[in-house]
Amino acid sequence: MAQPRTLYEKIWDAHVVDRRDDGTCLLYIDRHLVHEVTSPQAFESLRVAGRKVRRTDLTLAVPDHNLPTTARLDAEGRRIPIADPESAAQLAALERNTAEFGIRCFGATDVEQGIVHVVGPEQGFTLPGTTLVCGDSHTAAHGALGALAFGIGTSEVEHVLATQTLQLKQSKTMEIRVDGALGFAVSPKDVVLAIIGRIGAAGGTGYVIEYTGSVIRDMSVEGRLTVSNMSIEGGARAGLIAPDDKTFAYIKGRPMAPAGEHWEKAVAWWKTLPTDPGARYDSVVTLQASDIAPNVTWGTSPEDVVPITGVVPDPMSFADPSKQAAAKKSLDYMGLVPGTRLQDVAVENIFIGSCTNSRIEDLRAAAAVLDGRRIADGVHQALVVPGSGLVKKQAEAEGLDRIFVAAGFEWREPGCSACLGMNPDKVPAGERCASTSNRNFVGRQGPGARTHLLSPAMAAAAAVTGRLTDVRELVGE
């Protein structure tokens, strides 16, 4: 009998083109997503070398990082120019490069435009069993559909554009199993924050994670995308979830998904992908769902996480001296005092969006909390930024936009927005933001901005009270 293999090993083996003695492999790449920040240099190098893009049909581009999220067309239907010269240049370069090299690109005013990691799954571009790359660290998100998906650097973007392959060494495997059933108002974001809190921001270094267990199986595909998305915040190269009937139902009928007899064939193969009984992982971590509460971060690393019922930790409570120093520095930056109850921390900004939490279920969860409520007086910026034009359209069809606007939120156009300071959406220096994004690094949401990561429902609860809040108490069980 063949050796039992993990999901990761099966995808890996199916894509190795060549293997060197030192273990370096040449891997075939099935799907390549491109955005404006990490591609200009790659296209320029191709141009200089007189090379073409090897498989334009397996490459898809979309602008997201630099695009302002305010209206993109004026009253006459003309495109509103982008004020920031650098952003305007990046976006123009993406349009020019994709046109010149013959790559499909969703434009700023197309309904399909959105954050690259929302667009891939939504279009059926992301498929189980494929290798998928993008010049972006949150590419791991696509692992939620059972793709081996990971971020690459600009020189690798060039390599994939030119050859449709990548040089790589195989990673170790880590199973992260979450057993049990989640409590009331505990969301996929709380699960992944709990995981990162457990393994640490470097805990996954050198590994590809596979998320397993009843909590992952019971989760919607949207929720799984949130979990896989943050694999990189735990240091892992990728974060996979075995494809199942839910995955197939999610993909079926999407514009770029296989159809007709191709669909049947694809599903038959996808069903062979889940990890074989008896396959071994290099490392196994288990969490119990009943131990997971709505979580919030207090520091400047996603591993700095506590349940909302907790307090800001004392740096001296960490055993590791380097962690003690880091925590002290974090607290200085965050303007927090050890022992403060998280629920006593006031926030002035709310951001609901990013590739972690801007899909329809995220917007529904936040709107459910905001329905019939209003943002607190102390909150002076509350943004809700759908992950794509299609998410926006769906949300509007469900009337979610009206709930957000009635509550005092700004309903924006799709993009990365305040997830990082590469466009006009920023958090002012010294102010705090309850944010559904994935990184709370120093200056991430703007110079001096203080970020608390949490779920969409928790962000909505913070908007209502003007402080970090246990959503379970606000909405009642």
Ligand SMILES: CC(C)[C@H](C(=O)O)[C@@H](O)C(=O)O
């Ligand atoms: C700009 C881009 C390269 C970057 C990434 O790689 O992740 C961004 O998306 C981020 O989230 O920090």
Ligand code: SF4
């Ligand atoms: S939403 Fe944030 S994390 Fe995601 S790709 Fe954009 S900047 Fe990166």
